[in-house]
Structures are given as C-alpha cells and as structure tokens.
Amino acid sequence: MASPNSNTSVVQNSEPPTATSLVDDFSNPKMVEVDHFNFYYGAKQAIFDVCLDIPERQITAFIGPSGCGKSTLLRNLNRLNDLIDGVRHEGDIRIDGTSLYDPTVEVISLRKRVGMVFQKYNPFPKTIYENVVFSLRVAGRNKKSELDEVVERSLRSAALWDEVKDRLHDSAYGLSGGQQQRLCIARAIANRPQILLMDEPCAALDPIATLKIEELMLDLKKEFTIAIVTHNMQQASRCSDRTAFMFMGRLIEHGETKQIFTEPKEQQTESYISGRFS
Numbered sequence: 536m537a538s539p540n541s542n543t544s545v546v547q548n549s550e551p552p553t554a555t556s557l558v559d560d561f562s563n564p565k566m567v568e569v570d571h572f573n574f575y576y577g578a579k580q581a582i583f584d585v586c587l588d589i590p591e592r593q594i595t596a597f598i599g600p601s602g603c604g605k606s607t608l609l610r611n612l613n614r615l616n617d618l619i620d621g622v623r624h625e626g627d628i629r630i631d632g633t634s635l636y637d638p639t640v641e642v643i644s645l646r647k648r649v650g651m652v653f654q655k656y657n658p659f660p661k662t663i664y665e666n667v668v669f670s671l672r673v674a675g676r677n678k679k680s681e682l683d684e685v686v687e688r689s690l691r692s693a694a695l696w697d698e699v700k701d702r703l704h705d706s707a708y709g710l711s712g713g714q715q716q717r718l719c720i721a722r723a724i725a726n727r728p729q730i731l732l733m734d735e736p737c738a739a740l741d742p743i744a745t746l747k748i749e750e751l752m753l754d755l756k757k758e759f760t761i762a763i764v765t766h767n768m769q770q771a772s773r774c775s776d777r778t779a780f781m782f783m784g785r786l787i788e789h790g791e792t793k794q795i796f797t798e799p800k801e802q803q804t805e806s807y808i809s810g811r812f813s
C-alpha cells in the first residue's frame with residue numbers, strides 16, 4: 536500500500552507531472568478515483584455508474600437534492616456501507632492507485648487512512664484528551680509523551696487547542712456544539728489520515744460555528760484531501776475547489792467550483808444551484 540501522501544512527490548519533485556497524474560487540466564494529483572461505480576442497497580440501486588476523481592489536498596463538495604446518493608458515495612470511500620446487510624457494488628474506487636476492494640486492503644487500516652466526521656457531532660462520553668487519543672489507545676499506543684504530542688497537534692490543527700488546553704481532562708460534553716464538532720475533527724485527524732470525509736459537518740451548528748468550521752477546512756486542506764457533503768450552496772461555493780452535482784444516484788456534472796456555480800454545463804445543475812428545485 537502506498538505511504539500517506541506519497542503522491543506529494545509529484546508536486547515536490549522538479550519533474551513535470553505526468554498527464555495521468557492530473558485531474559482534468561486543472562488541479563493536484565488525484566487521490567481518489569471513482570471508476571464506473573454502482574452501489575445497491577439490496578434490490579435498490581442508489582449509485583449509477585459514477586466516475587469521478589478527487590484531487591489531493593483540495594476540497595471537493597458533493598451537492599444535490601435529498602436522496603440523490605451523496606452520503607452513500609461518501610460512505611463508500613471508507614467502506615462504511617459494508618456494515619449494512621445486503622449491500623453490493625460494481626466498479627471500483629481507488630485511493631493512491633490501490634483499489635479499496637483489493638483483498639490485501641484491511642478495512643481497519645483503510646479507515647485510518649480515510650477519517651470521517653458526521654452531521655451530528657458525536658464525541659464519546661470521555662474527556663477531551665481521551666476523545667482525541669481514542670484510536671491510538673485502541674491500537675495499543677499508550678506512551679504518554681506520544682499521546683500528549685498527538686493531542687496538542689490534533690487540537691491545534693482543529694483550531695481548538697487555545698480554547699481547551701486548560702481543561703483537557705474535562706468531559707467533552709462540556710463543550711459547545713461547534714467545539715464538539717471541532718473535537719470530532721481532531722479525533723478524526725489524530726491518526727493523520729490522507730483523506731477527511733465530512734458528511735454535512737455544519738448541519739447542526741449555528742452560523743458562527745459554521746464559519747469557524749469552514750475556515751478550519753481551508754486550513755486542513757493544506758494537509759488533507761477533503762470530501763464534503765453539503766446542502767448549503769454558499770458553503771460549497773465558499774469552501775470547495777471542486778463541486779460534484781448528483782441527481783437520483785447519478786453524477787450529473789463535476790468540475791471547478793467557480794465553473795459549476797457560474798457556468799454550469801448541464802440544465803439540471805443550473806436549476807439546482809439557482810434554487811429551482813431542492
């Protein structure tokens with residue numbers, strides 16, 4: 536399996552990137568390739584023949600009306616849907632060129648490489664400190680100096696350190712909603728994943744906490760590749776580099792966010808972003 540962020544060599548080397556390492560003609564090397572992907576919940580097909588590349592260290596937003604398959608697609612990027620009975624897929628999803636379905640890929644290690652933050656912030660009933668180090672403890676990593684370092688780095692990256700550094704051993708439930716969501720982001724990045732999936736991460740937050748998460752995302756993309764599902768058009772246009780519009784399980788259009796919002800190629804995209812259906 537490729538090492539975390541191994542594609543960065545394409546950026547850092549003086550060698551010009553190869554054509555196949557680029558997404559369209561626009562952006563960073565591709566981190567995720569969704570390749571003719573179909574997904575079924577039992578007899579119900581939820582995703583239809585989706586092909587899409589997600590560039591490294593950019594924010595890709597998935598938009599579209601309720602039930603169009605955004606979350607289903609996102610949850611497939613770390614095989615979270617495998618937990619549901621009766622699901623199956625066709626096609627492939629690759630990260631750094633390796634299929635998620637390759638028999639050598641262990642789902643637990645995949646989920647370390649692909650962290651996830653959910654709509655409803657869900658800290659564990661533990662201290663702030665223990666929330667951040669949870670996955671390290673599960674992996675048997677208990678060395679205090681290492682855990683301390685991970686806690687500070689993760690909380691700083693999640694723009695929460697200054698607010699909580701004096702109460703790391705207090706319950707996570709004493710934090711505000713926005714702080715709890717940033718704690719969940721800190722927990723998700725504690726293992727330094729390559730990819731961060733965010734499924735409507737601001738849906739339960741007020742506008743100020745939402746703006747804080749948006750600012751944070753812009754910071755996080757320096758280190759992580761981010762895929763976000765959002766119903767908030769302003770959020771997609773403010774934060775993302777790329778936008779993918781889905782409708783009834785199909786990817787209708789994707790491209791540079793500015794283009795999608797100012798000059799969509801498809802009528803359905805135009806109707807959706809101009810609010811003619813939701």
Ligand SMILES: Nc1ncnc2c1ncn2[C@@H]1O[C@H](COP(=O)(O)OP(=O)(O)OP(=O)(O)O)[C@@H](O)[C@H]1O
Nearest residue numbers: 576579581599600601602603604605606607608619
């Ligand atoms: N566990 C499940 N079992 C069966 N069908 C499901 C399951 N989860 C989602 N679906 C169906 O798959 C389709 C896509 O759902 P999904 O949640 O991915 O859409 P979405 O675009 O994320 O919607 P929303 O914006 O409302 O969250 C819908 O028809 C939904 O009813």
